[in-house]
Amino acid sequence: MSKQLPVPAELEEASGQRARRRGAVRYLQNEAAPCAERMMLGYALRLRREATGLSAHEAARRLGGSPSKVSRIESGTISPKEGDLSKFFLMYGITDPEEQDRLRELLEAASKTAWWQPWAAVAPKYLQAVVSFEDMAIGVRSYDPIYLHGLLQTPEYARALIKRGRGSAATHATLAEFRAKRQERFAAASDKKLLCIVDEATLARPVGSAAIMHDQLEHLIELTYDSRVRLRLAPLYDYRVHVELGSATIFDFAGRLPTISFAEGYDGGLVIEDEQMVDRRVKAFDALATNSLEPHAMRRRLKAMLATSRY
Incomplete structure (x- = not known):
């Protein structure tokens, strides 16, 4: 199973607020393995969301899904559907055809059967x-x-x-x-x-x-x-x-x-x-x-x- 580990005390900031976390600490055993292409896609979408100033909750509302869905997409746990990716383009103002193609390629690669x-x-x-x-x-x-x-x-x-x-x-x-x-x-x-x-x-x-x-x-x-x-x-x-x-x-x-x-x-x-x-x-x-x-x-x-x- 996959275990989400707690953030160590050393990650607490002097103000008492938890330091900004870039990602998770996961202990993997028998669950589905993370896919690098899926994680890259999620990371790119998260950067775009943050650049627009949207919260995950607001992005989820516009997407018509739950905040947990957006979180799982951004962490690379799941892949967005092709229709969802088009909605992300619209929400985040991703209009450059080259950037759109790159993200679609990542989605396609994440959906392919791995060589192993x-x-x-x-x-x-x-x-x-x-x-x-x-x-x-x-x-x-x-x-x-x-x-x-x-x-x-x-x-x-x-x-x-x-x-x-x-x-x-x-x-x-x-x-x-x-x-x-x-x-x-x-x-x-x-x-x-x-x-x-x-x-x-x-x-x-x-x-x-x-x-x-x-x-x-x-x-x-x-x-x-x-x-x-x-x-x-x-x-x-x-x-x-x-x-x-x-x-x-x-x-x-x-x-x-x-x-x-x-x-x-x-x-x-x-x-x-x-x-x-x-x-x-x-x-x-x-x-x-x-x-x-x-x-x-x-x-x-x-x-x-x-x-x-x-x-």
Whole structure:
């Protein structure tokens, strides 16, 4: 189920008024996954409503619906109908044909069957949300203190890791196929950038076998030369490296949608849209990246690990 979490006390302003929230904090488990295109459409409509000075209640009255409907459209929970979109154009003064076409394209994209639908029966809903964000984002920044990011994994590492989870052998094979397709799509999207901070402790924690880990380290060395995949290594035994951020993936959408942060848990995922909470995670991530080893130094460390370890 999806849980709306309370706003932490730190978000309260000095006046006692609650700080303006950009979005929700949602813990996703088994409910329908958020769709990035739908969220982009809702965000664009909300900006237009605010620019006109209309309240959500007034917009709902003119639309002939409830305030909750407007709220769900703006949050990306549901898509507006084509007729409703035309009403929004009229209400908000959206007369530019190019802008209208762009919003219609978002509505059409949100209504299409997602490319991952063949894997929907086995891929958790929160993972489908991650893939949706990954598809639409221009930049992805990620740090995981336990395992390697899915886009960095070799097929063997991925299969060995997936086998640890719940489900049958057939389910594990399907999930591994899904991960491979996800990597393939990212590789084909030349405009996307990925910045991953790899924790050295992750590489010391074996997955599968020594041979699998050896190949995985060699793969990471190759990726340090990739201009689209910027890697950093958070080293052990460095007092400047603070990893309290924990698992965090940050999606940047180049203004089409505010930055979103995601944290994967054992059986679900936390989607954070609240502006201040996202901003704190971005700053913590950037600080960790600054104090982590850059690609050339990471490459030397990985080669030394291969030369001196059992891998």
